[in-house]
Structures are given as C-alpha cells and as structure tokens.
Amino acid sequence: MPKIIANAREDILRTATDCLFENGYGGLAIRDVAARCGMAAGTLYNYFPSKLDLVSHIILCEWVESLKRLDAALADAPNCSAGLRCVFEALSRFSGRFRPVWEDSRLSPEALSGHPRGGGHRAQLHLQLSERLRDLFRRQKHPELAEGFLADFLVRNLLHYSMEPDFDYDVIAPLLQQLLEKEDL
Numbered sequence: 001m002p003k004i005i006a007n008a009r010e011d012i013l014r015t016a017t018d019c020l021f022e023n024g025y026g027g028l029a030i031r032d033v034a035a036r037c038g039m040a041a042g043t044l045y046n047y048f049p050s051k052l053d054l055v056s057h058i059i060l061c062e063w064v065e066s067l068k069r070l071d072a073a074l075a076d077a078p079n080c081s082a083g084l085r086c087v088f089e090a091l092s093r094f095s096g097r098f099r100p101v102w103e104d105s106r107l108s109p110e111a112l113s114g115h116p117r118g119g120g121h122r123a124q125l126h127l128q129l130s131e132r133l134r135d136l137f138r139r140q141k142h143p144e145l146a147e148g149f150l151a152d153f154l155v156r157n158l159l160h161y162s163m164e165p166d167f168d169y170d171v172i173a174p175l176l177q178q179l180l181e182k183e184d185l
Helices: 008-027 032-038 041-046 051-076 079-106 109-113 122-139 150-162 172-179
Strands: none
Touching: 008 032, 008 041, 008 051, 008 079, 032 041, 032 122, 051 079, 051 172, 079 122, 079 150, 079 172, 122 150, 150 172
16 A cells, blocks of 8 residues: 655655755756655656656745735735835845746746746736736726736836846836826826
8 A cells, every 4th residue: 555645745845945945956856855755756756747847836836925925015015116116026036036946947937937837827927917016006096007008018027127136126116106107197
C-alpha cells in the first residue's frame, strides 16, 4: 500500500521555494527537494511533472499572496495616486523577488507565468490588475476613470517600469497625477 503523505503538495512548494531562493533556478534539483520532503523523486513528480511546472506553481502562489497584500494596500489608499504607487510597489517587490530566478533560468517572466500550469497568460495578469485599478477609481469617487482604456494603459506601464531594477516611481508620478486629474482627461 502506498505511503500517504499529509500536506505533500504544500510541503513540496514550501521546500522548493526555499531551495529556489537558496540555490537559484539552476541549483534547484528535484531530487534534493524530494529528499528534504522525505519522499522519493518519483513521488514529487506525481505532484509536479517537471521543474518548470514546480517553479511556475511557486510563482503562482507568490503572485496570489502579492495580490492579497495589494488588495489590502489599495483598500487603505487615501486617493488614486497613492493606489497607483501601491500597485507599482507591489509589482516591484514581486519582480525583484523573482528577477534572479528569471535571469538564472534564462526564461522570461512571461514564459514561466505563461506555462499552462503556472498561472495563465500575461493577459490574465493585466486583467487582474486593471480590475483592481477600476475598483480603486470607483471607490475614490472617480467612476469616469474606470471607463475606457486608462486602467489598461496604466497597468501596462506600471508593469513595464516595475521590471526595471532601479526605476524610481517618482520619475513618473507627476505624469500619472496629470492623467488622473479630471480636468486634463
């Protein structure tokens, strides 16, 4: 009878995350993760059929947690400008955490996040963030900002600039403020 491992999936993800950030993508070995989890490599492959699949799931889990933190920050944002800063900072933290993985793996964030089992496509990420901006605009009593392409435009640019390791948000903050002002729309 096969051995039943309680919370195996969660244990694998937690252990693999530690290994990934300790050793990088190139140093992440399925056998090592399995050994640290007290299981055979074949058992781990029952949960995650490849290293790419495992890393994609790690990224997805981290993204879900990032969205939860972002939602809390947006709920506390006193205005739209502060909300945009929250989005940029959340994206910067996320991309900063995974930049070494993307560089080490020589895979783009899109390749890892676009993996069929790793969280969907870039369009899904855009949609998640655009909806959050639209909700922010509505909560801040600016429903006109929630209509049209502004939220999508802002998300595309915030994503782009958040991927730059040393980009200073304050460089684009005045321009974003102008975009948000009703009389300039």
